[in-house]
Each structure stands twice: as C-alpha cells, then as structure tokens.
Amino acid sequence: MKIKQSGAAIGLVAVGALLLSACGSDNNTGAQGTSSSMANLSVECGGKATLSAEGSSAQKNAMDIFAKDFQAKCQGQKIAYTKSGSGKGISQFTAKQIDFGGTDSPLSKEKGEVDKAAQRCEGNPAWNLPLVFGPVALAYNVPNLNNLVLNGELAAKVFSGQITKWNDPAIAAANPGASLPDKKIVVIYRSDESGTTENFQTYLKTAAPQAWTKGGGKKFTGGVGEGKESSDGVSSATKSTDGAITYVEWSFAKNAKLGIAKVDTGAGAVELTSASAAKAIDGAQVKGTGNDLVLDLNSIYGTKAAGAYPLLLATYEVVCSKGYDADTAKALKAFLTVAANASASELEAAGYVALPETFKKKLTTAVSAIA
Structure with a gap:
C-alpha cells in the first residue's frame, strides 16, 4: 500500500x-x-x-x-x-x-x-x-435481493431523490439479471449531526460531483427520506422498513443482518471486506506535516483501484x-x-x-x- x-x-x-x-x-x-x-x-x-x-x-x-x-x-x-x-x-x-x-x-x-x-x-x-x-456500508432491506451493486452516481441519485424506485432502469443496468422489485426506495438518514454523514456526503461529492449537488457537512442535505438519530436508529429503521436503504458503520449493518451493497468505482463491483477497505487506502494522500497525520480522504473516496471499497471513515x-x-x-x-x-x-x-x-x-x- x-x-x-x-x-x-x-x-x-x-x-x-x-x-x-x-x-x-x-x-x-x-x-x-x-x-x-x-x-x-x-x-x-x-x-x-x-x-x-x-x-x-x-x-x-x-x-x-x-x-x-x-x-x-x-x-x-x-x-x-x-x-x-x-x-x-x-x-x-x-x-x-x-x-x-x-x-x-x-x-x-x-x-x-x-x-x-x-x-x-x-x-x-x-x-x-x-x-x-x-468502513461505511450502503445497507438495505429488500427481500430476496442478495447481490446489489451500486456506484457513486447511483448512490448520489438515490440519496438525493433522483432515483425513487428499486427497479429504476439505471439500477437495473448495474445489476443485470437481478430481480428488482417495483417498490419505492425509502432513504433512511441520520437526523443528528454525524461524522458518518459528513464522510458519506464527501464520498458522494467526490465520486459523483455531477449527480450530488446537495453540499456536505455533518447534517444530511439530500432532501429526501426519513431521519433517525444515531447509528442504532438508522440501522433499526432500515431493518423494519421494506425497501429501505441507509449509510451506516459496517458493524451496525452486520449486527442488523442488513443487505450490504457492493460498490463499483469503475473497475468492477467490490464487496465490503477488511481486504477491500484496505485496498482503498492504497495511494491515499496525507495532508499533515511531520507527526500531524491528517489524511486526504478525497483520494480514498475517488479511488479507481480494482478491488477497492472506497467508503471509509x-x-x-x-x-x-x-x-x-x-x-x-x-x-x-x-x-x-x-x-x-x-x-x-x-x-x-x-x-x-x-x-x-x-x-x-x-x-x-x-x-x-x-x-
């Protein structure tokens, strides 16, 4: 690395x-x-x-x-x-x-x-x-959809309300052969200020600047969906809502047994694992000097490396x-x-x-x- x-x-x-x-x-x-x-x-x-x-x-x-x-x-x-x-x-x-x-x-x-x-x-x-x-997971609850692939542009459009159905042609094109339901996408987001939200929106802005024009920060700015407080709150709400999708720390997605989307940065779909999260860090920039180790996460979120999962907090x-x-x-x-x-x-x-x-x-x- x-x-x-x-x-x-x-x-x-x-x-x-x-x-x-x-x-x-x-x-x-x-x-x-x-x-x-x-x-x-x-x-x-x-x-x-x-x-x-x-x-x-x-x-x-x-x-x-x-x-x-x-x-x-x-x-x-x-x-x-x-x-x-x-x-x-x-x-x-x-x-x-x-x-x-x-x-x-x-x-x-x-x-x-x-x-x-x-x-x-x-x-x-x-x-x-x-x-x-x-790692931050794109976690979802769609019964019988076990192999969902998204990319930065699709995620940006879903979380800003430009894509509203699971069987949208753009999602279908990224998931050939998948059985996508004619069902409303319910976005679940953090209602409280959150570093997870800030990093997720930075990822969207970096990976899909034309699709994500909503800005950033610790408050969710997508303008759609249902807000829930804390990581527990969004994972629980996604678990209980058919058709829901959220962004949440990996451990919460795993504990709630939610589906976790693979992410395609342009070099193929990548499953979230320790190895793929590590791969995304290859080539990342450190902006700090000396012992002040400030990271440039934009170089992670914008990675095109094969096998790299880019969403990392x-x-x-x-x-x-x-x-x-x-x-x-x-x-x-x-x-x-x-x-x-x-x-x-x-x-x-x-x-x-x-x-x-x-x-x-x-x-x-x-x-x-x-x-």
Whole structure:
C-alpha cells in the first residue's frame, strides 16, 4: 500500500494478523485478558492512573477494545472514554477538561480549533492521530435481493431523490439479471449531526460531483427520506422498513443482518471486506506535516483501484505534541501504543480495520514524540 506524505510512502490499513501490544514490565507479561503476542511487545506503563477522553461515537466500540487491553497490560491504569460526538470531544479537549479528544474530522483552522488547541497545549501544536478506521456500508432491506451493486452516481441519485424506485432502469443496468422489485426506495438518514454523514456526503461529492449537488457537512442535505438519530436508529429503521436503504458503520449493518451493497468505482463491483477497505487506502494522500497525520480522504473516496471499497471513515485522536505533565504524557503514550497494536480479529468483529505495520510505525513514532 502506498500513502504519500512529502514523497514518502506509508501504508494505512491492512488485513492479516498484527502484533498485539503489551506493557514492558515482567509483572504485566501474560496478564489476564491479553495474548502471548501482546506480552512480547514492550510498552512503558505508568504515570496517570486514569486517562480521560471524549468525542466520536463512531470509534466507541474500538475504544472499548483498547480500554480492555490497556487495563490488562498496564495494571492499575485505565481510560474513561465518553461518546458525546466529535464537536464535544474537540471543545472539551481545547477547554482542558480531558486528556485527548476523539473526532471524525481533524482540527479546523477555519473554526479556530487549531489555535485553541495550541493554547490548551501551552503554546505547542496539537496533532491529529488517525487511530481508528471503519468502513461505511450502503445497507438495505429488500427481500430476496442478495447481490446489489451500486456506484457513486447511483448512490448520489438515490440519496438525493433522483432515483425513487428499486427497479429504476439505471439500477437495473448495474445489476443485470437481478430481480428488482417495483417498490419505492425509502432513504433512511441520520437526523443528528454525524461524522458518518459528513464522510458519506464527501464520498458522494467526490465520486459523483455531477449527480450530488446537495453540499456536505455533518447534517444530511439530500432532501429526501426519513431521519433517525444515531447509528442504532438508522440501522433499526432500515431493518423494519421494506425497501429501505441507509449509510451506516459496517458493524451496525452486520449486527442488523442488513443487505450490504457492493460498490463499483469503475473497475468492477467490490464487496465490503477488511481486504477491500484496505485496498482503498492504497495511494491515499496525507495532508499533515511531520507527526500531524491528517489524511486526504478525497483520494480514498475517488479511488479507481480494482478491488477497492472506497467508503471509509477515519477517526482521529487529538493530542498535544507537548504541554502535558509527565504523568499524563507517560500514560497517554502507553495507552496509544496499546491501542495501535490492537487485535485485528477483535477490531474486524467490531466493524473496524486494523493498522498495518507500516502505518503503525509512523503512528507510534508520533506517539513516542509526545511530551
């Protein structure tokens, strides 16, 4: 995989087994709830007993995995993570109420978040560290339709009301031989502000700029459908509504046993899997400099690579590069190192994609530089 940052190639997402993290003391090796591979990786535990964090709900299930590993490997230490939304995560971080913030979008200079974060960090820049990657599914409920293919243009037209029937000729052309019902398409969207909505609309704008003219942001702007709050809400509504379609994190679509559309970026239909999500990250651009690892997701959403599933949500941990007290810095570095080495199989079961060794090294280099 090739991620470009100042001419250097780094990887982002991978499948396959990964090393699990561990804290380095002999007392922690083989702690209950950890694997032998985690015990073989040294992490310097210690410092603050309880870290505090808040923000993105999209990464909450991954945070639960990280918290379990951290508590098992760094005995006597834990993290308290509150899912309250990306905006709250950033505001609580800049107000110095938490140790780090979780967000679906990096700090915004235009909104003054970069300057506020630097002030919170004692005059030092804050870094955006992408730690959690989760695919977004185009999930649907159409009985006996088990192999639906959509592309960016079709998705844009469905979610803006330009296509209203499942047997529309445009959908039929992308699904030759499929039994498409003469049934109304019911769009289900997030009624609350959501990073998932923001990323989905960015995908539509990138993949089908002529078909999606509705704008973007964390509020759904398609102008059609029924709004439901939270990922649970849209997946439940889709499950109970014949003919419904939504966009939702992979884990919610799987848990609700919804149909998941394959996506054709121009090189053939691609099923959503860990491998296809990883493939979409090949060639993605990193816009940040140094240890500020801000991603250019447009280069993912617009991919034409064969076998690549382009709809991916990346969430960041916003941390101070410097400015922490020694105990907080030590504990934060231990936690983030543990999190970066989380189990690939556990993350996949929760609907996420694990970090590969190449990007993990880049991330842990940044983590090690926190002071």
